[in-house]
Amino acid sequence: MILTVTLNLALDVTYQVPRVDWDGVNRVGGVHRRAGGKGVNVARVLAALGQEVIVMGLAGGPTGRAIEADLRAAGLECALCGIAGDSRTTLAVSETAGPRTALFNEPGPEVTPAELADFIRRYTALAAIADAVVIAGSLPRGVPIDAYATLTAIAAERDVPAIVDADGEPLRHAPKGRPAVVKPNAAELARAVPGGTLADGARALRERGAESVVVSMGSDGLLAVTGEGTFRARMPYTVAGNPTGAGDSLVAGLALGLVRPEPWPDRLRRAAALGAAAVAAPVAGEFDQDVYTAVHPLIVIT
Numbered sequence: 001m002i003l004t005v006t007l008n009l010a011l012d013v014t015y016q017v018p019r020v021d022w023d024g025v026n027r028v029g030g031v032h033r034r035a036g037g038k039g040v041n042v043a044r045v046l047a048a049l050g051q052e053v054i055v056m057g058l059a060g061g062p063t064g065r066a067i068e069a070d071l072r073a074a075g076l077e078c079a080l081c082g083i084a085g086d087s088r089t090t091l092a093v094s095e096t097a098g099p100r101t102a103l104f105n106e107p108g109p110e111v112t113p114a115e116l117a118d119f120i121r122r123y124t125a126l127a128a129i130a131d132a133v134v135i136a137g138s139l140p141r142g143v144p145i146d147a148y149a150t151l152t153a154i155a156a157e158r159d160v161p162a163i164v165d166a167d168g169e170p171l172r173h174a175p176k177g178r179p180a181v182v183k184p185n186a187a188e189l190a191r192a193v194p195g196g197t198l199a200d201g202a203r204a205l206r207e208r209g210a211e212s213v214v215v216s217m218g219s220d221g222l223l224a225v226t227g228e229g230t231f232r233a234r235m236p237y238t239v240a241g242n243p244t245g246a247g248d249s250l251v252a253g254l255a256l257g258l259v260r261p262e263p264w265p266d267r268l269r270r271a272a273a274l275g276a277a278a279v280a281a282p283v284a285g286e287f288d289q290d291v292y293t294a295v296h297p298l299i300v301i302t
């Protein structure tokens with residue numbers, strides 16, 4: 001079982017419009033509303049690949065109830081911890097003629113120390129029986145910036161590998177918890193470790209405690225700095241579409257490779273192919289099976 005943790009769960013709303021008119025009224029063509037947050041998307045992809053998952057997170061208020069109902073409707077097993085605050089909504093506006101996508105992510109509810117302590121107690125019990133833990137996304141207000149280091153350390157103490165996908169301060173602190181993999185994108189890594197190349201940044205996160213660092217670079221593929229060496233995954237071509245959730249699909253591939261376990265080149269090929277296949281799907285948390293099958297054998301690992 002892979003446990004995915006999304007402290008800042010969201011109701012993801014996606015609007016599809018031909019082109020955004022910033023000065024006028026936009027008539028929305030397609031609307032999708034579903035439970036989201038990065039760990040939820042990871043869980044959806046893992047479940048689609050036949051992997052047993054449990055979704056953990058903090059949820060509250062009417063939006064939290066909608067998130068939980070959608071997770072259950074999708075058949076995803078979840079262990080959500082209730083909070084008094086109302087969970088957030090995120091809005092992705094996707095231009096079908098572009099294609100361009102803009103995200104509007106609310107900061108999320110205020111979480112009290114008692115609510116977080118309750119979460120950590122339940123997380124500790126579930127992490128102990130997981131084959132791997134995926135911790136992803138932003139932190140809601142009130143949660144300490146080193147929360148991901150705390151959660152990964154709890155997993156590491158139980159010999160359970162953790163993958164962390166974070167940005168900003170949570171990313172900077174995450175390596176202290178000895179995660180098996182940290183997965184920033186290129187911009188997130190550059191913010192967390194300014195100056196130098198991406199490989200320098202990845203090495204710096206390893207020196208701070210991360211076992212491996214996988215940097216996603218969009219259509220430029222992946223860079224992985226691991227204990228077994230440095231690898232590059234190169235994409236055969238650029239897939240057009242909505243990149244929202246591509247990183248989550250990629251993380252799902254890394255998590256599967258971790259629990260099986262697969263050699264790094266196989267893991268990276270699968271992860272990169274799943275990332276590309278997610279771009280071809282209209283909403284985060286889905287991937288296009290045909291694109292996955294087509295791209296997978298063409299990815300070059302060096």
Ligand SMILES: O=P(O)(O)OC[C@@]1(O)O[C@H](CO)[C@@H](O)[C@@H]1O
Nearest residue numbers: 010036037090105137138245284
């Ligand atoms: O605000 P965060 O937690 O950083 O990101 C949230 C989010 O934009 O990330 C996913 C795409 O990766 C969306 O489905 C989701 O709602």
